[in-house]
Amino acid sequence: MSKKPEAASFVTEITPRSQDFSQWYLDVVRRAELADYSPVKGCMVIRPYGYAIWELIQQTLDARIKATGHVNAYFPLFIPESLLTKEAEHVEGFAPQVAYVTHGGGEELQEKLVVRPTSEAIFGTMYAKWIQSWRDLPILINQWANVVRWEKVTRPFLRTTEFLWQEGHTAHETEAEAEEETLKILDLYADVCRSVLAVPVVKGRKSESEKFAGALRTYSIEALMGDGRALQAATSHNLGQNFAKAFDITFQARDKSVQHIWGTSWGITTRLVGAVIMVHGDDSGLILPPLIAPYQVVIIPIGRENWRETVLPRAQEIQKELADAGIRVTLDERDERPGWKFSEWELRGVPLRLEIGPKDIEKSQVLIARRDTREKIGIPMAGLAARVAELLSDIQRSLIDRAVAFRDEHTQRVDNYEAFKEMLEGRPGFVIAPWCGDNECEAQIKADTQATIRNMPLDAPKPQSACVRCGKPATSEAWFAKSY
């Protein structure tokens, strides 16, 4: 790790969260070296520290996607325009956002190619070729890929023209199996967010106006950011037979009849890194849940000028001891003041800082500072790795508890439109309200409040009350919020 010395004075230059959340976010992204702007409009460079977080998220997701019977593959980046247009709603939804390749190899192309905004069209085309019989089903394929959606307003991780994601595309014999798959993946996503990212989410169904272009039903998980705005953290779509019909994906059924397959698709993106920043961070910068922290512990040697002789050897031993125990650990031996290093690693959200100086060595102990609570604890060197592992578990637990508490404090329930509007004006967060299910009513609520229906939780009982806005009978309990 090398660092330009002139950067030292900038370490603390982060706009306070309470002053300007949006600027705070951008400052953290830039100063913690998670991402940088590129010369390509709307595209970011994910820098090594940000990418290492994404890799840890990927590893856990990939293992879980495979453990549920899915396999990975890779489909082409380019989609001939004629394929994208086969499913009417799909093309209507995506056409305004696509990038077109018109020239290749020095010539104008006969047919324009779309840079994939998502891959239903190309998976559908291949599935039509591969699937013959019910024996070929289900097909459960996932891919890790980059996609491009032209965006007018972009923000690192949250909304960029190019982003990274995984996209699953499956084909099933029956509608029930497709629905089961859609919800199984929704659960998987919710569990990864909760248990790995320490981000609590609300699982539910999207309204008709917010569903994926071409889907029968779209489900999402929604998280609440530190400023009280919601973020759609992932979606899972039951495609019904829409793409099967558009791409002629048929199979011979058990009863010998020819039928269309039932499809699903689902994805989760680099946007998750943005969610982690906005759910856990504070005025000093990032706070990373240990499970996705590139470094779970940073060791900082303390001491007079001769610390390289007096302290460093012991610090290196501790580094080895922790690494051997499977803990991701770094040792900061740069020639900077310890205080500067403290700020730097706080900014980068490392869960535990381990300080060691000559006196600690004499007492056979170290000083450990928690990033989440800022608590400082003296810990004996004997049994250090086990104690560090315990602290990391405790931080992971404490972060999810804190995030759940924040979310609950910022979730309110109303059935009166004046109160509803006031809440969305005043204290930001989720507002749960009964809703009639009508598109126009939803649009009017958005016009009045800038809030949208994030989703309608699956386990909520059908409300007995009237729609919060129009007074007609409510069909669902909806979670409203202003969102990213």
Place this chain on the structure above:
Amino acid sequence: MSKKPEAASFVTEITPRSQDFSQWYLDVVRRAELADYSPVKGCMVIRPYGYAIWELIQQTLDARIKATGHVNAYFPLFIPESLLTKEAEHVEGFAPQVAYVTHGGGEELQEKLVVRPTSEAIFGTMYAKWIQSWRDLPILINQWANVVRWEKVTRPFLRTTEFLWQEGHTAHETEAEAEEETLKILDLYADVCRSVLAVPVVKGRKSESEKFAGALRTYSIEALMGDGRALQAATSHNLGQNFAKAFDITFQARDKSVQHIWGTSWGITTRLVGAVIMVHGDDSGLILPPLIAPYQVVIIPIGRENWRETVLPRAQEIQKELADAGIRVTLDERDERPGWKFSEWELRGVPLRLEIGPKDIEKSQVLIARRDTREKIGIPMAGLAARVAELLSDIQRSLIDRAVAFRDEHTQRVDNYEAFKEMLEGRPGFVIAPWCGDNECEAQIKADTQATIRNMPLDAPKPQSACVRCGKPATSEAWFAKSY
């Protein structure tokens, strides 16, 4: 694993290698379900079985790239045309092969975007921003990405318009460090090919005419395929200060002077999967080195109609026992004849087939067939996992030995042009010959023989003889071959 029943009769339909190597290759790719043609010209779909091989190659490469101090990141897919043109040789080399995005978000773009054919331009732009001082060096970044190079003639894995690769881009203080890095990576690539893919390679420097567009020196590893043609398996480039000057990547040196960094770049691609097929395969299909085999063992239950009751439970126990020992194992319990299953898994190159029937159970043994030698061995069930692991090691070793022997048998040394031409006409393979170092002489050899200089091995002594074609003093010993 489901499989359409009508496919059964096609299992053996592979063109014999000796009859038409090129068609044999395409048959294996298609029938083993490694890849499929897509509706996008020149782009393939990497199917799950082919992608699983790539993932295993990726994992080992990623671990080794990280172990040598590199970190991963992600840079944008699109490169503004003006950036690509900054390095003169670079644009000259790549311009004919690029795809252009001209429209995005419903509008014509003010500046065309190039879909990256490689990423020196965008890394260079960011490095100019990030690097200030010698303390920031070296920067050692790698990315896993897709790239696009418009190709007229394509072939799955070997040459496709879009392909997957890793590309490393590094910046150093001195020329010596850049050269050391370039060669360190060349060694890393050669070692992965040899010890993981069981593909022996020749390490050497490319001639001026074959070097990377914009590089100071290009090194490559070259492998010999089963038909005696060479395949460039990876390249590593010392970029000198060419990109540093084009992109103004400077740093304040230890002596306070401002200097340009010294760069390297290096990449290895999905083409490796093609190399594995062509080095190891035979008339029955693929032969996979155990280290990159998605399944190292396939268990096939044998027996009368009631095998599901009599044999399957024991087969499942064995599957669990092997999986618990860290062996990648699958159990084929489809309703097909064992003979059909044998052919199917031979085609897919699974290193070991484990047969188990009622008599084996009585005798507490299994029958194991090696894919590489077709040897069949009875093995007691007691200690099975350890014995399987030994056999897998033995196959891995035997495949590299076989490939080295084949390569050596097909490598000849000459210093006379008539003999040189005859050899390249007759028995395909590498021909080692002294060469004068002149571009035009090299071009004439290519015109006469269709063979090119693959590379000039690093450790070869400078030849004392005359150039094989022109008779001028030779400067290097060059390895010639017809190539992919």
